[in-house]
Structure formats: C-alpha cells, structure tokens
Amino acid sequence: MIFIPLPFVVALLLLIFLAAVLRSQESSKGNWPFLALVGLCVLQSVAVGLRWGYDLAELRYLLPVLASCLPPLVLASFHSLIHFDKAEAGRAHWLHALPPIGIVALLLLAPELIDAALIVLFVGYAVAVLNLGRTGPDALDEARFDSAVAAHRALVIAAASLCLSAFFDLAILMDFEWNTGANVAFIVSNGNLLGLLLIGLTAVVAARAHAPPATGSNMIQASSMVAQDREVLDRISRLLVDQKLSRDENLTLSRLARRAGIPARQISGAVNRLAHKNVSQYINDFRIAEACRLLRDTDMSVTAAMFESGFQTKSNFNREFRRVTSLSPVSWRARNRSSRPLHI
Known part of the structure; x- marks a missing residue:
C-alpha cells in the first residue's frame, strides 16, 4: 500500500486553493506576494513530507531556511494591501532577506541556535503583521471595500498562525531537551502543518481582496488644504x-x-x-x-x-x-x- 504523508495532503489542498485563485482573479501585479506565499507553504509542506515521511535527512538543512522565508513573505503580502510610498517601501525590502541569510549563517556556525532564532523570528513578524492592521479594516486601504473586513480577519489569523508555528518550534526545542527528540517527527509532520495550512488559507482570502491596479487617469494629488x-x-x-x-x-x-x-x-x-x-x-x-x-x-x-x-x-x-x-x-x-x- 502506498504511503502518503499528511504534509502531501496539505500541499495538495493548498495547490487546489491556489489554482482557484489563479482561475478566478483578474491578473494583478499586487497579488504576487499572496501567490508566492501559498507557493512557499506548498513547497514547505512537500519538504516536510519528504523529510519526515520518507526520512530524507538531507532536507534538514533546507527546512529551517524555508521556514525563515515564511514570516517576511506574510508581512510583505499584507503590506501590499496598504498604500505606501514606493521609494520608501523599496528601501526596506532588502531587510526582509536578512532572516534566511541569518539562518544559513547559523546552520554553518551554530546550528543549536536555529530553533530559538525561528521562535524569535516568527513572534516578531507576528507582532509586525498585527501592527499593520492595528486601526482595523480601514488600515487596508488597497483592499476592496467589499472584502476589507475579511482581509483584516485574515491578517489577524495569519499573525496567530505565525505564533502557532513559534509554539511548535518551542515544543520541538523542549522535546530535544526532555526526550532527546523522540516526538519531533510527530510535531513537525502533523502539528506544524496546521500553521502552514492556516497561513495558506489566509493568503487565499486576502488575495481575493486585492483590487486590480487603477488604469484611469484619475490619479489626483491629495489636497494641500485640510478640509472640514x-x-x-x-x-x-x-x-x-x-x-x-x-x-x-x-x-x-x-x-x-x-x-x-x-x-x-x-x-x-x-x-x-x-x-x-x-x-x-x-x-x-x-x-x-x-x-x-x-x-x-x-x-x-x-x-x-x-x-x-x-x-x-x-x-x-x-x-x-x-x-x-x-x-x-x-x-x-x-x-x-x-x-x-x-x-x-
């Protein structure tokens, strides 16, 4: 009987949702962060399935790098639903490449610190994501009014999912301390997938809220005088x-x-x-x-x-x-x- 790890099932579900978004959405440059986020969740689920379902030990070097890419991409995705000055936003983009670079450095120099680093990374970005929507649905000023409330709920759930992933990383760390890693395979291949699934689903919901770019000539500059x-x-x-x-x-x-x-x-x-x-x-x-x-x-x-x-x-x-x-x-x-x- 063919063994199909649970992570492969999660990856298949996310691929179905991704296909639905691509089929139903108009082409929009603003959607690429959400599509990339779902794709990353799929890739990470497949890697988890191969690592813990088929015992491909070589993937132990890839998994923490993929995990470190997830929080910055979550933030970038919901960032796309808020209007920012493009020049200012462009200067900050390179900073989000630091987490995977830092994890690669830890893999080479201090691999025992990787779990702790991922916990700090996931919680820190969860706070940053919540900060984006701190004023409610109105903060997502690039989301369609019809979907702004749903997109804001997705933002909150995505931040909670990052914290959930941090919790499972903490559980892995504690399991190594107390049980010499006896339950790590179960925690990673089952529990951590819940966070990936939730993040993927919130990305699908938020992607539907993104409006196509304006094509008209009505790009009027903001009034210099404050009106009543x-x-x-x-x-x-x-x-x-x-x-x-x-x-x-x-x-x-x-x-x-x-x-x-x-x-x-x-x-x-x-x-x-x-x-x-x-x-x-x-x-x-x-x-x-x-x-x-x-x-x-x-x-x-x-x-x-x-x-x-x-x-x-x-x-x-x-x-x-x-x-x-x-x-x-x-x-x-x-x-x-x-x-x-x-x-x-």
Whole structure:
C-alpha cells in the first residue's frame, strides 16, 4: 500500500486553493506576494513530507531556511494591501532577506541556535503583521471595500498562525531537551502543518481582496488644504451617488482618496467622527440603499441587485443588508412591495 504523508495532503489542498485563485482573479501585479506565499507553504509542506515521511535527512538543512522565508513573505503580502510610498517601501525590502541569510549563517556556525532564532523570528513578524492592521479594516486601504473586513480577519489569523508555528518550534526545542527528540517527527509532520495550512488559507482570502491596479487617469494629488469633516463627507457622498462610484466592486480607500483629492486618513477620520462607523460600512450603506431601490422599483433578482449595487459575495451582501435594514433582502422586498399594484 502506498504511503502518503499528511504534509502531501496539505500541499495538495493548498495547490487546489491556489489554482482557484489563479482561475478566478483578474491578473494583478499586487497579488504576487499572496501567490508566492501559498507557493512557499506548498513547497514547505512537500519538504516536510519528504523529510519526515520518507526520512530524507538531507532536507534538514533546507527546512529551517524555508521556514525563515515564511514570516517576511506574510508581512510583505499584507503590506501590499496598504498604500505606501514606493521609494520608501523599496528601501526596506532588502531587510526582509536578512532572516534566511541569518539562518544559513547559523546552520554553518551554530546550528543549536536555529530553533530559538525561528521562535524569535516568527513572534516578531507576528507582532509586525498585527501592527499593520492595528486601526482595523480601514488600515487596508488597497483592499476592496467589499472584502476589507475579511482581509483584516485574515491578517489577524495569519499573525496567530505565525505564533502557532513559534509554539511548535518551542515544543520541538523542549522535546530535544526532555526526550532527546523522540516526538519531533510527530510535531513537525502533523502539528506544524496546521500553521502552514492556516497561513495558506489566509493568503487565499486576502488575495481575493486585492483590487486590480487603477488604469484611469484619475490619479489626483491629495489636497494641500485640510478640509472640514462635513466637507469631506459631502464630497465623498457626491462621488458615491452622482458618479455611482459606490457601485465599483474594486473600490478601495486609496482609490477613493485619489478620486476625491483627499488624503485617505482624512476620509477615514471624517467618517469615524461624523458617521460613527468605518469606511467599509459607510460605503456599504450607499450600496445597500441602491440595492433597496432596485428591489423595490424593479423586478431584478436579489442576486442581480447585489452585483448591480457593488457587492461581490452573497455572504457580505446579506450581512450588510441585515445590518442596515434588520431584514433579509427577500423579506425587505416583500414588505416594501406589498402595497404596490400588481402589473397584469
């Protein structure tokens, strides 16, 4: 009977998710970090399966190097959902090559320190990832509004997964101290895969949130004068209603800021202070209003109204519809069309 290690099963699942993303997503340069992250999880799962399932001892030198590449790539992936100055970001990219270089140096000079170094590396990058999303979904200003909340949850889960991997590295370290490594194969080939699977899945979720790069000429520079909160909301409302910008399924906070000529942080602050909600909810209020109009005044199906108003997933549409109206779309339509005369 052919023996198939569990890591190979995890690698196959991640490959299926990766294929689904490649098939469903429009081509976007911004997605490459997430695709690379899933690919790295696949590669690491295969290496773990070969090392501990088929006892290929030579891979013991490769596994810690692959592991050290994972946290920087997680950070880079979610970094791509936040607008940064390209020159400033480019200067910092080379720093993320230091972890694998450091692990290679430890392999040559002090291999007994590798487990401790990986623990520090994973926990440190987990903190850095959480810091990216510390202000909530609005921090991911390059994510589509329709998916910003899901992307932010993926960010938190990815950070937790890095900590989970650090925990298993600690368990390996303790097992060597107490049991001379008797349980290492089980811990690595089974427990550590949970972290890889979670990281791969969060990368898939976040990749779907990344909007394609803007192709229009509406790259307006931010206004040099600070506008009052009410003026900001009035300007944003005109864009969302008069120019139907709320129906754009690829709308992001940074793209909205460029169209309005207002800094993204100023928009977020104005919405938080005056509307007492985050920007995603504020935009979705306009989308739900449009969906209600379509459900009330037309014979359009609920699904068609969902897409027409700017939503892309039924789960998000239903959740936001209930938040705004306290009813499901079907119930709302039945209640608000009951008094209309029937067309014969």
